[in-house]
Amino acid sequence: MNGYRIRTAEERDIDRLTELDALCFSMPWSREAFHQELCENPLAFYMVLESEDNVIGYAGLWMILSEGHITNVAVEPAMRRKGLAELLLRELFQQAGDRGIQRFTLEVRPSNVAANGLYEKLGFVVMGRRKQYYEDNGEDALILWRG
Numbered sequence: 001m002n003g004y005r006i007r008t009a010e011e012r013d014i015d016r017l018t019e020l021d022a023l024c025f026s027m028p029w030s031r032e033a034f035h036q037e038l039c040e041n042p043l044a045f046y047m048v049l050e051s052e053d054n055v056i057g058y059a060g061l062w063m064i065l066s067e068g069h070i071t072n073v074a075v076e077p078a079m080r081r082k083g084l085a086e087l088l089l090r091e092l093f094q095q096a097g098d099r100g101i102q103r104f105t106l107e108v109r110p111s112n113v114a115a116n117g118l119y120e121k122l123g124f125v126v127m128g129r130r131k132q133y134y135e136d137n138g139e140d141a142l143i144l145w146r147g
């Protein structure tokens with residue numbers, strides 16, 4: 001897609017990712033959590049999506065043996081429904097695949113219509129449910145797998 005760039009996330013992205021998370025999630029990650037993920041966690045791999053040098057989305061995973069455990073996916077609210085999360089995740093799958101990842105999994109709220117639609121489009125299927133997984137409202141988590 002023209003005008004967008006996807007690259008590996010770096011330490012310099014931490015402030016913007018913290019800001020973006022606060023816009024996108026009811027339980028956003030702290031700056032320290034992003035620091036841990038980008039600078040200290042050897043299993044973590046994150047990519048950012050830029051438009052005109054401004055980070056407008058990100059996605060990441062933990063690489064555990066041949067499995068990719070997706071931790072977060074987010075696109076700035078004003079930039080949604082343009083196919084950008086799909087673009088970002090397809091690139092993440094490609095890059096993770098190059099690093100030996102064969103299957104992907106994640107947890108999602110049943111009430112998150114946008115995310116469930118996205119994951120279904122990308123070939124994820126529901127394989128289980130964790131009861132009362134989310135601390136803020138006690139909502140269950142659906143466990144999805146792809147590949």
Ligand SMILES: CC(C)(COP(=O)(O)OP(=O)(O)OC[C@H]1O[C@@H](n2cnc3c(N)ncnc32)[C@H](O)[C@@H]1OP(=O)(O)O)[C@@H](O)C(=O)NCCC(=O)NCCS
Nearest residue numbers: 024073074075080081082083084085086114115117118121
């Ligand atoms: C989920 C999220 C990342 C989707 O980002 P996006 O860039 O708008 O998604 P895309 O435009 O790439 O959509 C790809 C597909 O996902 C589905 N989808 C996306 N938004 C949707 C919505 N609001 N309702 C229904 N389906 C939706 C559609 O199938 C869409 O394909 P289509 O446009 O051909 O119909 C975004 O809504 C977001 O950041 N939400 C807040 C953070 C979050 O909940 N992350 C997931 C945590 S598990």
